[in-house]
Every structure is written in C-alpha cells, then in structure tokens.
Amino acid sequence: MDEASLGAMLASTLRLATPLILCALAGLFSERSGVVDIGLEGKMLFAAFAAGAAGAAYGSTPIALVAAMAVSVALSWMHGFACVSYRGDQVVSGVAINIIAVGLTVVLGIAWFHQGGQTPPVDTSVRIQPLFPEAGTWLSGIPLVGRVLGEGLLVHSALVYFAYALVPAVWWLVFRTRFGLRLRAVGENPQMVDAAGVSVKRLRYTALTLNGMLCGLAGSYLVLAQSANFSANMTAGRGFMALAALIFGRWHPVGALWACLLFGFLDAAAIRMQGVPMPLVGEVPVQFIQALPYVLTVVLLAGFIGKAVAPQALGKPYLKER
Amino acid sequence: MSAPVPMPRWADLVLLPAVCLLVALLVAAAVVAMVGQSPTEVISALVQGAFGTLRGLSYTLYYATTFIFTGLAVAVAFHGGLFNIGGEGQAVMGGLGTGLAALFLSHSLPVWAMLPVMLAAGVLFGLMWAAVPAYLQAYRGSHVVITTIMFNFIASSVLVYLLVNHLRPKGTMAIESVTFADSAKLPGMHQALAWIGVEWPASPLNLSLVLALLACVGVYLFMWRSRAGYRLRAVGSSPSAAEYAGINSRHQTLIAMSISGALAGMVGMNEIAGVSGKLILEFVSGAGFTGIAVALMGRNHPVGIIFASILFGALFQGGAEVAFDVPGFSRDMVVMLQGFIVLFSGAMTYVIAPWVAAALRFLPGARHG
Numbered sequence: 001m002d003e004a005s006l007g008a009m010l011a012s013t014l015r016l017a018t019p020l021i022l023c024a025l026a027g028l029f030s031e032r033s034g035v036v037d038i039g040l041e042g043k044m045l046f047a048a049f050a051a052g053a054a055g056a057a058y059g060s061t062p063i064a065l066v067a068a069m070a071v072s073v074a075l076s077w078m079h080g081f082a083c084v085s086y087r088g089d090q091v092v093s094g095v096a097i098n099i100i101a102v103g104l105t106v107v108l109g110i111a112w113f114h115q116g117g118q119t120p121p122v123d124t125s126v127r128i129q130p131l132f133p134e135a136g137t138w139l140s141g142i143p144l145v146g147r148v149l150g151e152g153l154l155v156h157s158a159l160v161y162f163a164y165a166l167v168p169a170v171w172w173l174v175f176r177t178r179f180g181l182r183l184r185a186v187g188e189n190p191q192m193v194d195a196a197g198v199s200v201k202r203l204r205y206t207a208l209t210l211n212g213m214l215c216g217l218a219g220s221y222l223v224l225a226q227s228a229n230f231s232a233n234m235t236a237g238r239g240f241m242a243l244a245a246l247i248f249g250r251w252h253p254v255g256a257l258w259a260c261l262l263f264g265f266l267d268a269a270a271i272r273m274q275g276v277p278m279p280l281v282g283e284v285p286v287q288f289i290q291a292l293p294y295v296l297t298v299v300l301l302a303g304f305i306g307k308a309v310a311p312q313a314l315g316k317p318y319l320k321e322r
Numbered sequence: 323m324s325a326p327v328p329m330p331r332w333a334d335l336v337l338l339p340a341v342c343l344l345v346a347l348l349v350a351a352a353v354v355a356m357v358g359q360s361p362t363e364v365i366s367a368l369v370q371g372a373f374g375t376l377r378g379l380s381y382t383l384y385y386a387t388t389f390i391f392t393g394l395a396v397a398v399a400f401h402g403g404l405f406n407i408g409g410e411g412q413a414v415m416g417g418l419g420t421g422l423a424a425l426f427l428s429h430s431l432p433v434w435a436m437l438p439v440m441l442a443a444g445v446l447f448g449l450m451w452a453a454v455p456a457y458l459q460a461y462r463g464s465h466v467v468i469t470t471i472m473f474n475f476i477a478s479s480v481l482v483y484l485l486v487n488h489l490r491p492k493g494t495m496a497i498e499s500v501t502f503a504d505s506a507k508l509p510g511m512h513q514a515l516a517w518i519g520v521e522w523p524a525s526p527l528n529l530s531l532v533l534a535l536l537a538c539v540g541v542y543l544f545m546w547r548s549r550a551g552y553r554l555r556a557v558g559s560s561p562s563a564a565e566y567a568g569i570n571s572r573h574q575t576l577i578a579m580s581i582s583g584a585l586a587g588m589v590g591m592n593e594i595a596g597v598s599g600k601l602i603l604e605f606v607s608g609a610g611f612t613g614i615a616v617a618l619m620g621r622n623h624p625v626g627i628i629f630a631s632i633l634f635g636a637l638f639q640g641g642a643e644v645a646f647d648v649p650g651f652s653r654d655m656v657v658m659l660q661g662f663i664v665l666f667s668g669a670m671t672y673v674i675a676p677w678v679a680a681a682l683r684f685l686p687g688a689r690h691g
Contacts, residue, residue, distance in 0.1 A: 038407075038467070082669040091405050091467050093669035095614055096661050103658030104353065110652055111357030117654065232654075240471055247468060285487060291479035294472035301464030310465070 003147040009268055010152030015226070017264025018163045019044070019218040023242030024249065024256040025170050026214035030076075031251060032174065033207035034187040034313040038094025039079055040215060041239025042101030047072040047219025049105040052230030053112060055122035055223065064126060064224060069216030075101075076212030077205070084204045087317030098239075106232050121228040128157040128225045157225050159217070164257075166214075171253045183207055187311035190318040200318050218242075244297040251311065263293040329679045338678050339621060342671060346662040353658065359651060364644055371643025372636035378643065380511065380525035386628075386635030387527070387592045388413075390534040392613025393631055394541050395586035397622035401545060402578025403558035408455060408470025409586045410610025411477035412448040416587025417594045418481055419447025421601030424594070425489065425499055428506035436505040440595050441533075441588070448587015449580045451477060456579030460572035466579065474610070482603065489601060499601035508595040528596030530588075537585060538624035544581075554578055586610065608657070615660050618668040634660070 023040050030037040047068035054060075054067035075097055082088035106117035113119050132138075132154055139150035174180040186193045186203045194200050218238075223230050245263055249255025270289040277283045329338070351361035372382045392409045399406035406412075423443035428436055455469035482497070489499040508529050512522040545551040556564040557574040565571055593605040612634055619633070620626030641656035666674065 036467075038471070082665070082673065086670070086672040088669040088672050089405075091407070092614070092618070092664060095407065095611065096665035096669055098661075099611060099615075099664055100658060100661030103654045103656070103661055106652060106654035107353065107357060107658055110650060110654075117652070237475060240475065243468070244472060285483050287479040287483035287486070291476045294475045298458070298464070298469050298472045298476075301468060302458045302462040303464070 004151065005272075007148045007151030009272065010148060011155055012268040012271075013261065013265040014152070014156060014160060014164075015264075016267045017260040018160045019221045019226070019238055020242045020245055020260040020263055021163045021167065021257060022214050022218035022221065023239055024246040024260055025166055025253060026211045026218065027243055027246045028170065028174070028251060028253060028256060029183070029207040029214070030211040031246065031314055032187045032311055033183050033204045034190060034311055034316065034318070035079070035083060035204055035208065036090040036094065036315045037079070037211065038091055038243070039075065039097030039239075040094075040243055041235055041237065042094075042098035043072045043075045043212065043215040044219040044222070044239045044242075045098075045101040045105060045233065045235045046075060047216040048222045048234055049101075049109065049119070049219075049230045050216075051220035052119035052122065052223040053108070055126045056113070056120045056229070059123050059126055061126050061128065061224065064122070065217070065220050068220040068223075069213045072216035072219060073209055073212030076208040076215070080205050080208045083317060084201055084208070087319060090315050090317075102233055105230070109230065109232070117232040119223075119230040122224065126224065127228060128159050128221075130155050131158050131161065159221050159225055163217075163221075167253050167257045174253065179206075184311070187313055190313050194318075194320060200320065241293055244293055247310075248293075248297050248300055250309070262296075266290075266292055329675070329682055333678065333682055335621065337682075338671065338675060339619060339626075339667060341678050342667040342674055343619060343663065345670075345674060346659065346666040349662050349666070350655070350659040354655065357650070359648065364648060364651060364655075367644045367647050368637070368640030370640075371647075372640035375523075377523040377525055378639060380523065380527040381639040381642075382632065382635040383511075383531055384525060384527040384592070384597075384635070385638045386631040387531045387534045388589050388609045389612050389616045389631035389634050390538065390627060391585050391588045391592070392609050393616030393620060393627040394537055394613075394624065395582045395610075396613045396617035397620070397624075397627060398541060398545070398554075398585065399578050399582040400617060400622045401551075401558045402554050402574055402582075403561065404456075404459070404575060404578055404582075405467050406452065406470055406579065406582045406586075407467055407614070408452060408473050408583075408610070409613045410606055410608070411470065411474035412451045412583040412586035413589035413606045413610050414474075414477040414481050415451040416444040416448035416583075417590030417605050418477075418484070418601070419587065420444035420590030420594045421489075421499065421502075424502040424506035425601065428503035431505060433505040433507075437508060437595065440506060441591055444587045444590040444594075445584040446587070448589075449584040452579040452583025452586070453576060456576045459579075460575040466575075485601065485603060497603050498598075501600045506595060507599055508591060510596070526597045528592065530592035530596045533588065533591060535628070537588065538628060541581075541585070542624045550577070586613070612660060615664045615667070619663060 023044055027037050027040050050071040051064045051068040055064035079093050079097060082093045083090045109117040109119060137150065138154065139146040174183060182193060182198055182203055186200055190200045222234060241263055245259035246256050248259035266289050270286050273284055274286050354361045354364055371378050373379055392413060395409045396406055420440045420443055423440045427439060451473060455466050455473055458464045458469050459466040485497050490497060491500050511527040512524045514529055515522040553569045554574050554577060556569055557571045561571045589606060589609060594601060598605060616627055616630040616634055620630035637656045637659065641653040644651045645653055
C-alpha cells in the first residue's frame with residue numbers, strides 16, 4: 001500500500017465509523033438508563049428518510065437535520081411510552097420500530113416522490129460538505145506521514161468531526177456529571193433512584209430523547225454526507241452493528257469508539273480486499289470480514305475475551321411502588 | 323405475557339388480541355388513506371387476491387406454511403421465557419442444510435429416502451444454529467436476544483459465501499446452486515391432490531403445509547401434554563420456582579432454543595425442497611421476523627399461530643395482487659402493517675388492556691367470566 005491508499009483507507013474508516021459512533025452513543029444513553037434499544041436500526045432508517053424527504057422538499061440542511069431528529073425522537077418516545085410509561089416488552093417494541101421503519105419509509109417515499117421508494121437526491125448545497133476542501137494538501141510537505149494524515153484526517157465534513165467530538169462529551173456527561181450518575185444508577189438499580197426521590201421515568205425519557213437526537217444525526221449523516229438520497233433499507237444493518245459496537249465497547253463511550261473504528265475499518269477493508277490475496281492466508285473471503293464484527297461481539301459476550309457486563313436493570317420494566 | 327388487568331379469560335384470549343389487531347389495522351388504514359389510497363378498495367382487492375381464487379388461496383397457504391414454522395419457533399422459545407429473534411438466521415441455516423443434503427445426495431437416493439434426509443438436515447442445521455446462542459446464554463451469560471441477532475447476520479454471510487464461492491456452478495452469474503435431481507423435489511399440493519383425483523391449480527403450495535400442521539400438533543402435544551413441555555413452561559413463567567421444583571433451567575434453555583431452531587429450520591422444506599428446487603439466496607426474506615408478529619398475534623398457541631399465519635399469508639399474497647391492481651400500492655404496506663401488529667399486539671398490549679377492561683365493566687354479565 002502506498003501513502004495515497006493508506007490515506008484513503010484511513011479516511012474511509014473514519015467516514016464509515018461515523019454513523020456507527022452516533023448510533024452507538026445513542027444506544028449508550030438508552031441502555032445505560034436500563035432501556036434495551038433494538039430499534040436503533042429502525043430509528044436511523046426513519047431519520048435517513050426524514051432527512052432525505054425534508055432535504056429534497058425544502059432544500060435546507062437545518063430543516064433536514066431537525067426533521068430527522070424530530071422523527072427519531074418521536075420514535076424513541078413511542079418506545080418509552082410502551083416500555084417506560086407502561087411495562088411493554090422492550091425487545092418487542094424495538095423489533096416493531098424496525099419493521100415499521102422498513103415498510104413505512106417506502107410507503108411514504110412512493111406516495112410523496114413516486115420513485116419506487118427513493119427520495120430524489122438532495123441539492124449539493126444541502127449536503128454537508130468537507131469542512132476544509134483543500135486540507136488534503138496542507139500536510140503534503142511533511143515526508144512519509146504528511147499525505148496519509150492530510151488525506152485521511154482533514155478531508156471530512158463537520159458532522160464527522162462532531163461525532164468524534166461527541167465521544168469525550170458523552171463520557172464527561174455520563175461519568176462526570178450528576179445527570180450521568182443518576183442515568184447510570186437508573187440502569188443499575190431503579191428502586192434506589194426512586195427511593196432517593198428522583199423520577200425514574202423522567203430520567204429514562206431524557207435518555208431516550210438524547211438517544212433519538214443522536215439516531216437522527218446518524219440517519220441524516222447517511223443521506224446528507226454519505227450518499228445523496230434516501231433509498232429503501234439503506235441502513236443495511238448499521239444499527240445492529242452499532243448495537244454490537246456498543247456491547248463490544250462494554251457500554252462505555254470510549255470502548256464503543258474503538259469498536260466502531262474497528263468495525264468501520266473492517267468495512268473499509270472488505271471493500272478493498274475483494275480479490276486481493278493477503279500474505280500467509282491467501283485471499284480472505286469478503287463475507288468473512290463482513291461477518292467478523294458480529295462474530296467478535298458474540299465471542300466477547302460469551303466471555304472468551306474479557307467480559308461484557310450489561311447494566312443490571314437492562315430490559316426490566318420498572319413499576320413504581322404505590 | 324398475561325395481561326396485568328384482571329379480565330375474564332375469554333376476553334384475555336380472544337377480545338384483547340382482536341382489539342390489538344383492530345388498532346393495528348386502523349392505524350395502517352389511516353396511513354393508507356393518508357397516502358391517498360382508499361382503505362376499503364385496498365382491503366377488498368386484498369381479500370379477493372388472497373381468497374378469491376383457488377390459485378390465490380394456494381399462494382396464501384404457501385406463504386402461511388413458512389410463517390407457521392417461524393411462528394411456532396418464536397412461540398416455543400417464548401414459553402421457555404426466551405425471545406428468539408434468530409428465526410431468520412435459523413431458517414437460513416435450515417434451508418442451507420436441506421439444500422446441501424439435496425445437492426450431495428439427490429442423485430443417489432430415491433425420493434422416499436431423500437425427503438426425510440433433507441428434512442433431518444434442515445432441522446439439524448436450524449437446531450445447531452439456535453443451540454449455540456442457547457448454550458452461550460445458559461452457561462456463559464450472554465443474552466440470547468443479542469446473540470441471535472448477531473447469528474442472523476453470520477448466517478446470511480455463511481450462505482452468501484458458500485453460494486458465491488463453492489456451490490455456484492463455474493461460469494454462471496446468478497448466485498444459486500445447480501438444480502437438484504427430481505428425487506429432492508417435495509411434491510406440490512396440486513400433484514398430491516391429483517393422486518387422489520382432485521383437480522387443483524398449480525401453485526408453489528406443497529406438502530410442507532401438511533408438515534407444518536403436524537408440527538403444530540407436535541408442539542401442542544409437547545407443550546401442554548408432556549412432562550417435558552410442562553418443565554419448559556415452568557421455567558418460562560418462573561425460573562426460580564422451577565429451580566425449587568428441581569428443574570434445571572439451563573437445560574430448559576437449551577431444549578427450548580433447540581426445538582425453536584429446529585422448527586425454523588423446516589422453512590427450507592417449504593422454500594427449497596418444495597418450491598425453488600435449488601439453493602438460492604433470498605428464500606427467507608424476513609419470514610423470521612414475520613414469525614414474531616405471528617406468534618404475538620396467535621398468543622403463542624398453535625391454533626392461534628395457524629390463524630395468524632393464514633392472515634399474514636393472505637396479506638402477503640393479497641398485497642402482491644393489490645400491487646398489480648391499485649397503482650401506488652406496494653407490498654411495503656404489508657410490511658408496515660406487520661410492524662404495527664408487532665407494536666400493538668406485542669409492545670402496547672399493556673396500554674390497550676386497561677381500556678378493554680374498562681369497556682368490559684360497562685357490559686353487564688361479563689364481569690364473572
């Protein structure tokens with residue numbers, strides 16, 4: 001590999017990891033508060049549709065972003081209504097969100113845009129552009145690493161940098177603030193939080209709201225930065241991969257970041273390694289690389305490489321005693 | 323999964339699911355109306371397409387066959403207190419097992435030996451694919467919901483890998499295996515009925531329907547008429563009480579998931595042995611998830627599952643017909659409705675139940691059910 005392709009590899013790893021990070025952080029808020037979120041995939045898909053539809057209809061980036069986040073927050077609240085306000089099954093509710101998203105986005109897409117479920121491409125001015133278009137050349141004077149870093153790190157859009165900046169922000173919020181302490185407590189032992197006079201419901205709804213906003217960003221990234229329009233089922237399992245990354249990162253923002261980067265790297269590598277023989281092992285089948293994130297997560301969950309311990313109250317509805 | 327609100331047994335078993343289904347249908351109808359279609363027109367075209375002709379009915383039952391398998395799979399796991407989201411992956415692996423058996427043996431075995439071997443291979447593959455997550459839950463503490471989701475993705479990668487790299491004949495573009503020899507073809511229902519002198523239009527409906535109904539009977543007998551089924555349900559309703567009674571809940575987890583995976587694995591008999599006659603890529607296409615909706619609607623009981631499967635079969639078949647008749651309609655509306663049914667029959671039953679109970683209180687005589 002030469003410098004240019006190393007730079008491109010680094011760049012596409014960071015790009016592919018971005019929606020995973022946003023989505024995994026979304027899942028982190030929800031699951032740390034004790035609410036299982038299988039519906040990440042569906043919320044991201046719906047947000048992508050909302051961003052594509054609003055972006056195409058109104059030609060404005062802020063409106064597209066707000067629409068995506070609003071739709072996704074609404075779905076989070078629906079999840080909360082079924083599973084926090086009432087004691088519905090959190091996994092079933094998440095599955096429902098995923099199935100509804102697959103069907104309803106296409107139904108609405110056909111009705112509104114008549115393009116077989118796609119949205120028309122959003123205008124270039126609506127798309128989120130690289131922050132510094134010429135940045136790739138800034139460091140090219142530095143020998144060896146200049147091009148790799150320049151073309152790998154500096155060519156991205158604001159949303160990519162924002163996603164990476166969110167990781168320490170979320171860490172600080174969850175582990176260094178009063179809200180974060182309560183959030184983690186409500187995921188471990190809601191009875192205790194209730195006894196301390198803090199509302200379990202309000203905490204979980206707050207977590208779900210943050211969850212919806214981040215899922216909305218993840219979905220809009222797919223439409224406004226990655227491709228230019230919404231197409232049917234375009235999330236293609238990224239929500240589940242983000243969930244896997246969250247678990248692989250042991251429900252910790254920094255751990256999740258590394259997991260997302262690893263999965264993003266595998267995704268980028270799978271595209272490049274097709275048909276290319278590797279030293280020692282020969283040609284690695286692309287399906288193997290694609291399945292690797294899931295295999296690794298199962299192995300980790302099984303406790304064969306370290307231990308992933310979920311929040312204690314995860315998936316258990318909380319009934320306030322009267 | 324019983325309702326928290328006290329209500330008569332008939333209301334809990336029949337009325338509440340019916341109300342949940344009605345709410346889902348109403349919401350779906352509202353969406354249909356919102357996108358400028360007439361719900362009544364869509365429904366009448368749907369019913370006509372699904373039940374109006376013998377051919378339509380055959381397609382409905384063909385879809386229903388697959389849903390019975392995946393629905394039973396979800397239900398058995400539910401009774402063991404487990405949520406098997408992996409029906410999709412287990413069905414993929416089951417079909418792979420069925421297909422592999424046919425590819426390697428169909429030229430040497432006669433039909434009476436070939437079909438049982440294919441069934442056994444499918445069952446075994448599905449069973450193994452569910453037993454691993456079950457083992458990991460029982461003995462390594464990883465949650466079965468997450469592992470089965472991961473196993474869905476791994477299963478689809480395995481199938482793609484094998485088809486693309488090994489099973490596809492050299493030089494062909496289509497990602498599918500060679501066609502099996504005739505001995506590996508499960509007879510279609512029209513052929514079977516022709517043997518006894520009944521004329522029936524040709525359709526994908528095949529003898530797997532009989533297998534599916536037998537599976538329903540088997541699940542019923544096992545679950546409610548055998549000690550093993552009792553143990554399984556005991557663990558499902560209260561693991562700690564079952565443990566006191568001397569039941570090993572870890573074994574029950576393994577048993578529940580194995581049966582569940584075996585049932586999902588039978589999907590291959592319908593889709594691969596009954597219809598395609600070769601190993602193809604998209605033969606499950608979401609049926610594993612439809613199974614969740616079917617089990618929720620059928621209240622995890624074989625009889626309920628048969629009805630729910632026929633409903634979903636009708637939706638899929640009718641949906642395909644409506645797509646031809648009504649411009650702007652697509653089968654995605656059926657997927658959407660499926661999602662609403664999971665939402666209202668599954669996640670929101672506790673929201674709806676108090677309303678049903680309140681409504682019942684106004685009905686004199688229903689109080690002492």
